[in-house]
Amino acid sequence: MGKFCGKCGSPVDAATGLCPNCDREKLNSAVEKNKVLEPSVTQKKKQKSVGASAVITVLLSVCLFITSFFAVVIWQVRNAVKEENMVELLDKVIATELVYGTGIMAEDGLEPFYGELKYRYNMDADDRSLNKFFEESTAKELIAEKIADFCEDFFKDEAELVIEKSEVVKLIKNNSSVIKEEFGVRPDESEAIIIADWVFNGNKIVLLDSSDIKNDAPVLYYLLTIGLSYGMMIVFIVLSVLIIFLMIKNSVSQATCGTGTVFTLIGVLGVLGAMLSAWIAPLWNVIWSGSAVGLLLGGFFEINAGISIILLAVGVIMLTVRSIVKNHHKKRYGK
Numbered sequence: 001m002g003k004f005c006g007k008c009g010s011p012v013d014a015a016t017g018l019c020p021n022c023d024r025e026k027l028n029s030a031v032e033k034n035k036v037l038e039p040s041v042t043q044k045k046k047q048k049s050v051g052a053s054a055v056i057t058v059l060l061s062v063c064l065f066i067t068s069f070f071a072v073v074i075w076q077v078r079n080a081v082k083e084e085n086m087v088e089l090l091d092k093v094i095a096t097e098l099v100y101g102t103g104i105m106a107e108d109g110l111e112p113f114y115g116e117l118k119y120r121y122n123m124d125a126d127d128r129s130l131n132k133f134f135e136e137s138t139a140k141e142l143i144a145e146k147i148a149d150f151c152e153d154f155f156k157d158e159a160e161l162v163i164e165k166s167e168v169v170k171l172i173k174n175n176s177s178v179i180k181e182e183f184g185v186r187p188d189e190s191e192a193i194i195i196a197d198w199v200f201n202g203n204k205i206v207l208l209d210s211s212d213i214k215n216d217a218p219v220l221y222y223l224l225t226i227g228l229s230y231g232m233m234i235v236f237i238v239l240s241v242l243i244i245f246l247m248i249k250n251s252v253s254q255a256t257c258g259t260g261t262v263f264t265l266i267g268v269l270g271v272l273g274a275m276l277s278a279w280i281a282p283l284w285n286v287i288w289s290g291s292a293v294g295l296l297l298g299g300f301f302e303i304n305a306g307i308s309i310i311l312l313a314v315g316v317i318m319l320t321v322r323s324i325v326k327n328h329h330k331k332r333y334g335k
Contacts, residue, residue: 053251060250061258064243069266071236072311074228076270076304081151085303086144092299095134096127121195123183133182137175142167154210155229161208165200169193256322264315270308273301 003011005019079085099110110127117123134140146161153159172179172192180186187195199205214221226232247255277298301308 083148260318267312274305
């Protein structure tokens, strides 16, 4: 009985219960109201979906920044300790600043050494002549080779940073002309051996032993050997690829934006450091007060500027492409 109008007997609308004849105005009003409400509900659902997707993208972008940043840092550190790059790093520092700035000796620590050189070998040595010798001789190459070998062995197994007496004799012989120019004395082979005997108690000096680090600071030892290993770098790279895959699955457009932003930010940090240390050196020296650590850090940024520029370029390209595609889509479809 409820399916027919009580007035005219016509079948009523099943959804509203209104008669198409007697309640035509009410029925038309209800239909128009539904037409207005349906898009509104759909729009709200769509906005909720986009909002949730954006939150997921932000969280994944933060994770991507962490994994990518550590992967890049590991690569940069391992790249910086290669022999050819160590020479470039040592070119950035002054010998006496390295000695004093790293705490190897006190401010007056070299004065007794200079006095002994004068007394024993009639060498006129001071900070200026020592720095000049370090700059002009092959001492940097020897030190860089030793540090590079130590770092390579350190990540493989136990390592020692060792200076052999024979290496010092060879260094003196090969740089006798520089020694003459800077210290006023040209030592021959026998005098080079005498000087080396004075410096060395035995046949070698162990400056650093990885086993000592392992025993005295095990946390630091494992943090360095594991945290800066190529294996850990691969783990961070795999995690980064997985995160990017999840971001793409969530939203291709948002993934491009998030990934591009992360790469751009990491690239900017490296490029900015390289620019400050290389092109705005006075400002960099003010920031670090001219310390050896600051100079080494500046050299680190300069050596690894290439990878920073690549990351910055990739990030900017991704953001640019996304912007072009989005604008094209908006012009074509109006949204």
